[in-house]
Amino acid sequence: MSADHRQYDELAVGWALHALEPAGEAEFARHMPGCARCAEIVAETTEVMGAMAADLPQAEPSEALGARLREAVAATEQVHRPAPPREAVAPPAVPAVVPAPRRARALPLALAAAAVAAVLGLGIWNIGLRSEQAELSSTVAEQQDVVDALLSPDRVELDPLGADGRPVATVVPRDGGIEVVTHGLSVNDATSTTYVVWGVGDDGAKPLGTFDVERSQTELRTVGSGLTGLDDYPQYAISLEPGREAPSDPTEVVATGQVTS
């Protein structure tokens, strides 16, 4: 195996351990689809982790939990989807978690495939994360929204300040609001802080909306409403603010991006 793959070996172990930072998670999600070696490292690490769980003080949950679970199961319908072939029974030579980007295609399609892979790839270990919020169909719809936003010609990618620059967020000005896709911002304490999106123009920075980052995975939300004049901003910024309201001026800008189109 070439030395070039070494960093992905490390990422694969960190991914399985759920120990990557968002940037590393995003990077690995871009790489993993179609990489048999990474799939194998993740699987092996997962088996070792299972063994590590054996060396723990065995403990019994309360009896109430069993009853609670039974009630929840009785009240919950299953998600139905076409069952893929059982990889666990007959491991394919090249296991692919999601379809690999096709390199031969034109760039935009390759980008689209990579973005889809990145978004869907993040879902491998997140089974049921949204189980209380939505059915799978809406989850898929949200993922499509993320892909659309990441590929929008109007998108503005925001780079972190004072760090080597892989974008941590993408904003897309839309009619009456701004879509914000976060893919590398830290989770904030939603009781005492808020992220604020700023439009930066000749007159300084104007707060456009607030949002929280609730988890380290890629997420899309729409902030602001009834906003106008978004075309006038040559630059966008995101700040992390104490309190739950946007101040008149940003306190700690964490990422900025120039409008290029």
Added chain:
Amino acid sequence: MGAVTSPARRPDDAAGDADVMRRIRAGDRTAVDDLYARFRRPAFALARRILADDALAEDVLQEVFLSVWRDPAAFDRARGSVASWLLAVVHHKAVDSVRREESQRRRQAQAEDEKALDAPTATRDVEDDAWSRVVAEQVRTAMGVLSAPQREALTLAYYGGYTQREVATLTGTPLGTVKTRMLAGMRRLKQELGGPGGAGALGDVWPAEERQ
């Protein structure tokens, strides 16, 4: 794969686990009870180890078993045994939960305890059977083969739920070194637990500088 010690379970459990998953896929609600009966103890042990809170750990268990009922096909997309997959989902959700629930300050305070703890060996809440003790002993022996820094990095990440960057901060170690330690430690564990063959992607590269 396959040679790695399964989590505290007998080898013949795997076929039964797969059968339970088939019944869940077929829409049999009672099969969830069976899955719960099989895994509630190791799952709870893992979740409470990460969360240090029984109520939160039970919330994680409910979420995990309910998610398996809702979407059993998720297992088809994974590779490996039911046991490892389920415990990986428990681990992932418990880590998400601890990151949501705990303030950074509390985590910093707890970190000192985590660092002092090389391998978890608390008193047992329930009597383990002989098989569980044998498996636990194998894992402990394997952990003992790791270098102290490798063991510390993997312990903080797996049992503590810390990210690689947090581990780097906690241990005063460069991030790149932490990543290398985790990979090398995992390779070593895989080799120890998987027998002398040590084949597989984790085992097939073993640069000299990683030997400790």
